[in-house]
Amino acid sequence: MFKKILIANRGEIACRVAATARRMGIKTVAVYSEADARAKHVQACDEAVLIGGPAPRDSYLQWQRILDAAKATGAQAVHPGYGFLSENEDFAQACADAGLAFIGPPPSAIKDMGLKAESKRLMEKAGVPLVPGYHGADQNPELLKREADRIGYPVLIKASAGGGGKGMRAVMNAAEFDAALASCKREAINSFGDDAVLIERYVQKPRHIEIQVFGDSHGDCVYLFERDCSVQRRHQKVLEEAPAPGMTEERRREMGEAAVAAAKAVGYQGAGTVEFIAEQDGRFYFMEMNTRLQVEHPVTEAITGQDLVEWQLRVAAGQPLPLKQSELRMHGHAIEARICAENPEAGFLPATGALNVARWPAHVSFTRGDVRLDAGVGEGDAISPYYDSMIAKLIVWGEDRDQALARLDAALRDTHIVGLHTNVAFLRRCAATKSFSGADLDTGLIERERAALFEAPGLPLRVSAAAVVAHALAVEAMQQTDDPWSRRDGWRMYGAATRRFDLDTGEGRVQVQLSRRHQGGMQLTVAGEQIEFAVNSVGTESHELLLGSERIAVKVYAFGEKLAVFAPQGSASITEIDPIAHAGEGAAEAGRLTAPMPGKMVSFLAQPGDKVTKGQPLAVMEAMKMEHTISAPRDGVVAELLFAVGDQVGDGAELLRMEG
Template identity: 50%
Template sequence: MSTVTPISKILIANRGEIACRVIRTAREMGIKTVAVYSDADRNAQHVIQADEAVYIGGSPSSESYLRADRIIAAAQSTGAQAVHPGYGFLSENEDFASALTDAGLIFIGPPVAAIAAMGSKSAAKKIMQEAGVPLVPGYHGDDQSDDLLAAESEKIGYPVLLKAAYGGGGKGMRVVESASEFSEALASARREAKASFGNDKMLVEKFITQPRHVEIQVFCDQHGNALYLAERDCSVQRRHQKVIEEAPAPGLTPGLRKAMGEAAVRAAQAIDYVGAGTVEFLFDERQDFYFMEMNTRLQVEHPVTEMITGIDLVDWQIRVAAGDVLPLEQDDIELDGHAFEARIYAENASENFMPSTGNVTFLRHPENSPYSRWDSGIIEGDDVTAFYDPMIAKLIVWDEDRDSALRRLRHALRDTRIAGVTTNTDYLYRIADHQAFREGGVSTRFIEQYGDALLQQDAELDEQDALLVLAAHIIRERQATHSQDPWSMTNGWRVNADAKHHVELIAQYAEAPVRMDLTQNGNELHWADANRSITLLPHGAVVIGNKRFTPEVAMVGTALTLFSDYGRFDARIYDAVSELIHEEEAGSLTAPMNGTIVAVNVNAGDTVTEGQALVIMEAMKMEYTIRAPFDGSVENVFFAAGDLVTDGAELISLTAAE
């Protein structure tokens, strides 16, 4: 029987929101923390919040967060007794766990043998079969000949699912609808598995056409005690990665929850598991459930379990790793209310979920309370780089029942306002507002099935309305900041006449010159090219037709982001008055917004003339040409065709002709 080992300092072998989360819990337990960081994370929040921080290498994870030797050295040099792996990176790496043990450090995770047992999907299924855990009909054997796999697929019955035996994250996975597709799909899956995991062993399973992804949180201590902490429904996924999770799963009876929980505990006990783990099941329309895999670590979505049980799972992880007995028994676990988690990604859902990088110039989110929680590793002013996963935050909400929690989630998503990088918050809102999701019990094909509808912009946020609101904001800013000297005013003031404003806004779908006439009473604007007017109300509110907006606008340079109850809207401004006052720094040509370089028409050393097209970039589904502001020569070219650039990035430097 294990004895309790005091832990006074923990090194966190991870980054981002999970590192910040572990730091917060450790502090509440009176335990010191050590962060590790790469070049890209020198000023990251987990580095700032930890008691100590150790640099471990370059920005690519292969040079830092995947370097077990450097992490172990950091732990030893700082006197940490234990290492928390978080999730991702080395969290399920048996060699890392073994090396920590050899170095005399406590791994806050399961035993090495348990990680190894679940590391191979085919081996794991054999163990589960012996433990009496239900399995999807399939083949998990060692004979990997094409003919045998094809024959087993015929026996199982199409459609079948080919899966990499040592894979995850959707890599090496193919759905095969018929025998005629099998050979090509198998070859493709093997290539991908080999490239991703260094092993092309495959398993074949019956493909369940409308499955739900329901997982059970289990916890085991070093004294043979094990329990389950209800379930989570993680069916809403894109590219086999979860987007919104909830607990408990809708539609599960207490009897079914008990059956799944007990099966999950048998799975954990079959491999002598210790710590927090998740047993994932496929759940079909007949309410039958089948073992899919076991994740031998804490899950990203663990907060929804915490919200409905009142248990701090990281606290339990640390106590169990130290040798404590589980604080509760199965009969002590009580569920209260319903919780959702929405994963906030820096990505563009309309561009096939392309990751977005840049500086977070504006960030507002709901405050932490008994009803909402914000887990994140970024604050306003931080950079989102291309080196790591694009998930930048998790928004978690709770209420007494599912309908109330879902309403709270929708409101919280509208109140989450981020500029500087593109995020999926509006996309998440459309998921949470979709009728099929509101009714509950959606399958893992939800996004595939309703993809087009989920990508449609909110009809209520008309582009002309949004442009009018932005124009009103710009004019209000001028009114608030103009000089008292009438000859220096930039607010369009005229003697005995309405003020005239010429504001050119470029939005996602069109350029829109907005000539605004401000009436002498100072509260009404007219769009000269359309039969539209806008009334300015006190405290920032505006009215267009029968719509009232209370907008929030983030403006950095020429980039504007409008946030309202109708969603987010991005645009940029070209204003003749502003251009006269705020001239660009001579010789520096910068990207007007986040985008992709389409073409670079010059090289370093070239001579250019004023107005010559130098760079063409694409952003917001439009092309923009960057032209030479004067005659001169090209000093440096910083990007090439195909490169992603962020707003304000220097593209070319010029030297003016003498």
């Protein structure tokens, strides 16, 4: 077994690999960019080496620097994690040439499976079911369109060298094809350096089911059952679970054996995932193979009790697989939720900023536990524009799916993140939808459940208002002295004391009035409703509210005027307004077209002099590895473009000026 390995990655996967290595007595070396000097993965390893600037192309994609770091520190092997260089056959070969074990498949397997078109041809020879499509080398746009017409709409355009949902578009009719192809090719060349695409029939109401496979250097290969990854936004996974609901033993065996056949066709070694598109009637088609450890591997670990990173290390060291196919068992049900810095209500636009608060449910680590958290950041850290938007992975396990769902809801309820937009509330709503809770799964679930996911009411105003008042009272109570004339408890010799709170809920301003009766007791008036009010606070964050006969436990985190409220029903962001300080503020900023985050200008969809309407797409930006379309905030006329295509723009920068 290796004595020291280098982890050529960052974030939660680097922390995850380091934890297993430590348990096995293997020393670890971290590499880091200038942006990650104080990152969690750097602290998790025994040694760390700086390899370049913040952008991945200047650090985590600089494989010669990584190899130099491995040699300088005496590492015997390199674990690539996922993303970055994990599926780069040239890097895997460079490791071998440098005398380093690559903790992954052989370079030839990466190459064969890395190009989707080539992998389809290999799978056809191996007898693995394929969805109808075009996987040819000729990339003439006119030919591609003819092939799409032949296959029949809707079709799916996919970057041949892609992954993670990048360079992928569903095209519903011929009129949309040209624009979708151009966008796919742009995204593909920026993400993978290769703009080749393939075209496939777009299966209606498909399920995304993947099989975890493992091969060793002794010719053995097994499958560790399946995962259902159907819940996706922008072709990227949101919730993953194992086993797949409704999977019969016969179908599980068929898919597992097909996945093993796919792996053996390329002489596969190490951890890999064979992904299938499945019809509702159970028919399935090979989609692609990911030649690395997957983001969602923890759900497989949870139901099998196996540490897949340990398996990787043992196989890379030349050992046989720890278990035979007949020895593998699964127990219970596991679900993973990807917690990301993004705004679901704004088209899942990635967010950047500091994690002012990052509080997690009680959790354990590794292969089995009711709740597991894999995170590469903590409270006080920042999510930068340079890397993926994922903050953490929350994994729950239960004896059955119903128990796992209940534990997921409780874990998401107890996850409190403040400082930037996240998808935590969205994930909780998603897991509670009729479709997901009832296991009616397909890749269109989010769109089908749009009303429940995007139009659902938030935290009731009376709860968030009462929480803000409770926080204010708790802060004042901690500041009180024994001097009766300095007390701010509202005592009056006669009558009631009243106090006004002006709050901005994000949907408008609200006045809340707190009344303290002379004879005792308090009352809140919120939006004209009078509510009997009492509160019991522990510090300034934890409060037990009594609103009429309803008792509610809340948490409040305050940063200046801004307060974040978390309750069992949901969460809310509130700004407490000083009516004098904010007097005269109007809509000076309304109607400006600004960058929602740092990024690069890809294209402008309107020119000076063009009349545009509210909601019309006006610009395309690239940020955090994805393209984002920005729409007109109002009707008007484009007066001036303030940037050129290719320019880097900062967060909040005005992109173009509108008149009228």
